[in-house]
Amino acid sequence: TKIISNLTGSTSAASAQELDVQKVHWECCGQQFEKKMDIHKHAAKEHMPEVLQQTEAVLELLVQQNSKLTANHNFGENKSASLELSGTKEEFDVCAWLPDTSHVTFDELTCEAGEVLLYYCYCAIEEPRMICTWQTALCRQLHLTGKVRIGTEGINGTIGGCKTATELYIQAMISHPLFQNMSKEDFKRSAGGVNCFADLRVGVFKEIVPMGVDPEKVSYKDAGTHLTPEEFHMKVEALSQDLEIDKKTILLDCRNFYESKIGNFQHSLAPNIRKFSYFPDYVDRNLEFFRGKQILMYCTGGIRCERGSAYLRSKGVCKEVYQLKGGIHKYLEQFPSGFYKGKLFVFDDRYTIPASNGIISECSYCGTRWDQYRLCSTSYCCQLVLSCLRCREKGLVACCLICQEKGKSASESHSGAPVKEECDCTEKRMKIPVEHI
Template structure:
């Protein structure tokens, strides 16, 4: 598991501050993986059942926290050497991949994308740029032989329609959220539906109030996965996903689950989103893992197989895409009795049941941070404890976590920094990955009953918008 270092960072921070943003992310990832690998190397594989699982420097350790503190405090120099070696290998590999991609792009024949650009002569430029608007959320899993050609089309299409947002492409499909005027987004939907690859219907696009102002720019990229779970799509394919339930069917399942109350021990309502999303909105009596990002979900499943054994699992996420891969991974473990997922995610459910069993806000990955269909507030301000569910960016420029800080606390005490490390002057603030307020480690609940109907959260739930 990618356990974040909370100590042993001073020299690393000095080195990282000299790097650009992308290099810092790469270095930080190498440090976490090196730390994780070092700890894993101290596991005593020959120990009998019930014996301490880690041995190092003549000591035995029973808990993750104990062996992590020992490694960070005693073996800092070794971990830095491992990190540097891994970082240099990563840079070399990235350079080779970039050169291969450039060579491939130079050799590839140009693709005529004009046929995929809709005619917009009947709509004025003013209509495309001004007026009421909305935000679209969509995805489609399907084979894409040439994602770079699709990227060129998406870039040209979004530029023509003055859309903003983010689109991820891979050989397994497309995933996007874009904002624009009503006229522009309608044309975008028409263009997507007419493209021969995707075969999408109008109901495949989830909509909410917004517009181009909800995003800073338009980004279209080609990636390994259209949703970053960290698993090879060829190994864990969306084709292994659980059975889809329409919102009405899902509603009835949740209703039956709630009717049984504490006596229900054969069904789990599983939120496969991240903890900062579940913090402000959730289905009643759900199980919400304390994971900071979706790539931790496989670790959570692996450490909790007994939790799901012989159970019926009802999964949900924001728009449905994470459930596609998440349910496929859960099914690959062959422990569940049944695995179902909410078709279209919370977005679709709230359109049918705005006052249903989902309470609180729905976190969204744009400048709005959250949208709502009911007035319930299920979270609180991290400073005063009063009801509050609107995130603000940490005021420390280097950190930029999201923090739940109510207007009174911000006005009276200027409380928008996310943790003491960010508030302390004269010290280098923590990076996102090590910021103590995130408690970003994928803490794994092992007792099903202690988490039934609860949320498992860090004390102060914060997250970088870019990590979403």
């Protein structure tokens, strides 16, 4: 909605006010409204979801800011305390860092077609809850969905929306003083949109990527040497051509087994671990395997390598530790037909995004080439399943036959919602694999 005034001059305050009342009108959805009542009716009829969402965001901001202020017992008596909160901490004034969207229509912010942004920024954040409040308001204002993790060590996010909204989001991020070292290049883009996520989740966490180690003990500041996609490509190329280098170098995938299963760099070591919090134990159990080796690490967007490489370096066994800057995402932008084969796994409702035309994985049941994940059909299991269309038509839609039978029994018993439990095939897997020297 735009407020238009044709007031061009005045001879007195009274006449200016009179002219202003006569000339001001409102424009919305290609229509012009002369009266406030008319624009109010239009907004209530056509834009109620947006109005409610904006109102909710503003109210949440006011409540959180009020709780911050009233938490200071001397606020009413000590003006210097008030000045400290509102003056020296720029991020406290959340509204000051929200973008101006008056030039953008509701339709431009809510179209389904768009993109997904993946990004992170390691930096010192003294007041992560204030940034959490700002991020919540920012994403709601721009109608974005996704997940944003904030901590004292930085921010990690993946959000989806229309391109107008994601562009405004990027501008808001790089304009904030805490993230002034970020640039547009730090945001990895892929085709998607608001429907790639069920909702918006913004929270404060000890770690912005859960490795299970206190950030104060293993810091991103001690990460391995960053290699650009070009530099990484050259090293992988040399690795594939020289057997001597191959014996001294390990191309290490930091992701989970279900990620590397559908796509990876050729000749890489992909640990058979289920989540990143197992990675420290994996390193500890395989120190002799890594001893004296040059390590080339990679992950989806680069964030897991930051502290993963720092942990590996802290053990003092590797000759050198390198990591792919920007992760597989940035590598594929420059080398779409490079050494990475298969699909790239992503943590949203798409599950994968195209990387190369080849399929390197197979159906868990019949062995045919297949790389499209679906959740296990049994409600108590959260495992991902590779089951081809033919097998799915046969009812083979669980992660394993045992889980399939459990699912049938649960549905036939009608005993209410089943209790979540670890799947048998997961329970039998080795939690921390040991590599052979």
